[in-house]
Amino acid sequence: MSLKSAGFYWLFTVSLVVTLALDQFTKWLIMTWLPPGRSVVVIPGFFDLVDVRNRGAAFGFLNRHDIEWQFWLFLAATILATGVILALLKGSRQRPWLCMALGLILGGALGNLVDRVRFRAVVDFLDFYWQQWHWPAFNVADCGICVGAFIACVAVWHKAPGEGAR
Numbered sequence: 001m002s003l004k005s006a007g008f009y010w011l012f013t014v015s016l017v018v019t020l021a022l023d024q025f026t027k028w029l030i031m032t033w034l035p036p037g038r039s040v041v042v043i044p045g046f047f048d049l050v051d052v053r054n055r056g057a058a059f060g061f062l063n064r065h066d067i068e069w070q071f072w073l074f075l076a077a078t079i080l081a082t083g084v085i086l087a088l089l090k091g092s093r094q095r096p097w098l099c100m101a102l103g104l105i106l107g108g109a110l111g112n113l114v115d116r117v118r119f120r121a122v123v124d125f126l127d128f129y130w131q132q133w134h135w136p137a138f139n140v141a142d143c144g145i146c147v148g149a150f151i152a153c154v155a156v157w158h159k160a161p162g163e164g165a166r
Contacts, residue, residue: 007092007093007094007099008092008093008094008095008096008099008100009089009093009099011096011099011100011103012089012099012100012102012103012106013103014100014103015099015100015101015103015104015107015144015148016103016104016106016107016110017107018107019103019104019107019108019111019140019141019144019148020107020108020110020111020114020141022140023107023108023111023112023139023140023141023144024111024114026125026139026140027111027115027123027125027139027140030049030051030123030125031051031123034049034050034051034125035051036051036052036053037051037052038050038051039127045129045130045131046128046129046130047126047127047128047129048127048129049125049126049127050124050125050127050137051123051125052123052124052125052127052137053119053121053122053123053124054121054122054124054136054137055070055071055120055121055122071116071120074113074116075113075116075117078109078110078112078113078116081105081106081109082106082109082110085102085105085106085109088102089102095155097151097154097155097158098151098152098155098156100148100151101147101148101149101150101151101152101155102148102152103148104144104145104147104148104151105144105145105148105149105152107141107144107148108140108141108142108143108144108145108148109141109145110141111139111140111141111144112139112141112142115141122139122141123139124136124137124138124139124142125137125139126138126139126143
């Protein structure tokens with residue numbers, strides 16, 4: 001495959017690898033440096049670093065210790081999402097922003113999958129709050145998924161070079 005026919009697949013690969021590596025590195029730092037259940041105040045009243053384990057999905061959905069099947073559900077969802085992302089990538093090789101976005105999403109999904117396989121839970125450590133309002137803790141993989149999804153939406157909405165008006 002020539003570089004020209006490869007399109008922007010390199011953006012997909014770089015964004016996937018960087019997201020996955022940064023996610024796993026930051027989780028390793030947290031698990032090495034911060035004992036589970038403890039927190040370090042970074043910005044008082046707004047942001048802490050924590051080491052929490054989430055057996056569920058976004059916002060703690062299905063985060064329960066009394067069930068085991070959620071591991072298999074999220075494993076299947078990640079495998080399905082990987083297939084969908086790769087199918088979308090096949091048709092997006094001339095759309096750099098979409099290629100990058102799909103790499104961010106898949107890098108984040110694989111980062112959380114690594115945790116699920118290793119620990120049967122995802123390591124979350126970014127904890128934002130304001131007074132009585134508290135956002136669930138999250139991680140770099142979650143950031144990759146959210147930023148990638150936003151970029152993908154914009155890329156799909158915005159016409160690619162050479163496409164007619166939508």
